[in-house]
Amino acid sequence: MGFSKDFLWGAATAAYQIEGAANEDGRGPSIWDTFSHTPGNIKNGDTGDVACNHYHHYKEDVALMAEIGLQAYRFSISWSRVLPEGTGATNEKGLDFYDRLVDELLAKNIQPCATLFHWDMPQALYDRGSWRNPDIAEYFAEYAGLMAHRLGDRVPCWITFNEMVVVINCGHLPGSCHAPGEKLDRTGALKVLKGMLLSHGRGVEALRAALPKTAQIGLAHCGVMNFPASDSAEDVEATRQSMFGVPDDNGSDLHSAGIYLDPVFFGKYTDDVLTYFGEDVPPLSPEEGTLISQPIDFLGINLYWGRCVGAGADGKPETRPHEPLGYTDFDWPITPEALYWSVTLMHERYGVPIMITENGMSNDDRVDADEKVHDKERIEFLSSYLRELRRAADEGVPLLGYMQWSLMDNFEWAEGCSQRFGLIHIDYETQKRTPKDSALWYKGVIESNGENL
Numbered sequence: 001m002g003f004s005k006d007f008l009w010g011a012a013t014a015a016y017q018i019e020g021a022a023n024e025d026g027r028g029p030s031i032w033d034t035f036s037h038t039p040g041n042i043k044n045g046d047t048g049d050v051a052c053n054h055y056h057h058y059k060e061d062v063a064l065m066a067e068i069g070l071q072a073y074r075f076s077i078s079w080s081r082v083l084p085e086g087t088g089a090t091n092e093k094g095l096d097f098y099d100r101l102v103d104e105l106l107a108k109n110i111q112p113c114a115t116l117f118h119w120d121m122p123q124a125l126y127d128r129g130s131w132r133n134p135d136i137a138e139y140f141a142e143y144a145g146l147m148a149h150r151l152g153d154r155v156p157c158w159i160t161f162n163e164m165v166v167v168i169n170c171g172h173l174p175g176s177c178h179a180p181g182e183k184l185d186r187t188g189a190l191k192v193l194k195g196m197l198l199s200h201g202r203g204v205e206a207l208r209a210a211l212p213k214t215a216q217i218g219l220a221h222c223g224v225m226n227f228p229a230s231d232s233a234e235d236v237e238a239t240r241q242s243m244f245g246v247p248d249d250n251g252s253d254l255h256s257a258g259i260y261l262d263p264v265f266f267g268k269y270t271d272d273v274l275t276y277f278g279e280d281v282p283p284l285s286p287e288e289g290t291l292i293s294q295p296i297d298f299l300g301i302n303l304y305w306g307r308c309v310g311a312g313a314d315g316k317p318e319t320r321p322h323e324p325l326g327y328t329d330f331d332w333p334i335t336p337e338a339l340y341w342s343v344t345l346m347h348e349r350y351g352v353p354i355m356i357t358e359n360g361m362s363n364d365d366r367v368d369a370d371e372k373v374h375d376k377e378r379i380e381f382l383s384s385y386l387r388e389l390r391r392a393a394d395e396g397v398p399l400l401g402y403m404q405w406s407l408m409d410n411f412e413w414a415e416g417c418s419q420r421f422g423l424i425h426i427d428y429e430t431q432k433r434t435p436k437d438s439a440l441w442y443k444g445v446i447e448s449n450g451e452n453l
Ligand code: IFM
Pocket: 014, 017, 163, 302, 358, 405, 412
């Protein structure tokens, strides 16, 4: 069966990671500007001030996308570039940038897919209480409506939030290494999450009100994405529990999809979650549940690796030893089976079509004497994961597309520019772009619609 004929092959990026032009054309500061400029927060003192300078190189970048044969491009909008204070006065030059980017993509027959929030909250809104401000969902809806009115005639695919899991775990808990660098307890972090969930709900409402009926709206989730030690019903059930239930032997408190996605799809938490978190979890009224669980059209999954899980003697999930295919430059284990299982189990639970909104690896890529980048590790990585995705397609899981992370090397948050995830190599000194061997390989995959994997 393989991938459907309208399956979209693309690549993804995020505004703060690539755009640069941090202080140009009226853009307001975001929490990532503040965080990256605070000494000691980012490896080598890197910032996103320039990054890939995509703001100025976007035409060249779109031309490279077309050379690779991309059918879709997932990018994020910098909230503070279009609304410098997060609400109120708009910045015409910022809006104009996204207009031009979208037009350039369409001219090359590449479908745009816009993410509204990929972590760079306007600093002005953060200063007003951030996700704890009782008006935050209205501000988010204002932003969503603004972008939908501006780009909705040309952008058919929208994502509200990217990885709430990472926003909470890396930005708001002890040990946080991402902006805003808050160190809250569990109660505080769950309040932040509630603000994001309500904002997602109001955001979907605002998008629906402004977009054509054909628009596809989703959100992008990561978190625990495990795979069973065997195909036995017990191990598969234990894997389900590890992904959607309360923490298992190796899970940390705030990773389960049950905390993030159950409210989005069911408007409430399971009894297990309520019992486990007790009073730490802020209650959701029926009206709030209905708002948060506005129907959406797809679930985006960002998948890099997973844990091998089996059923313990009591049936509960336990982590099993597993030899990965290798490790990425980030030291993440290479576990392609996690892709098959995550899309299968996520679709089973939530029932909507799935889009892979991120998948890829960081690698120690260099431009060789022949002026090429021979990243055979990435080709091996991507083919092994894509074969697992095709297995899910063969079994009938509805899959909308695959957005490789990332189109180009970029500012990898706390790691600065040291981790290279791109299909395109960036020389940060000269801003020279060099498509890697994996880009050429991906072109062949796209042309064969994944048949040649
Ligand atoms: O670079 C990030 C991206 O912004 C969100 N998902 C994971 C990627 C790799 O760490």
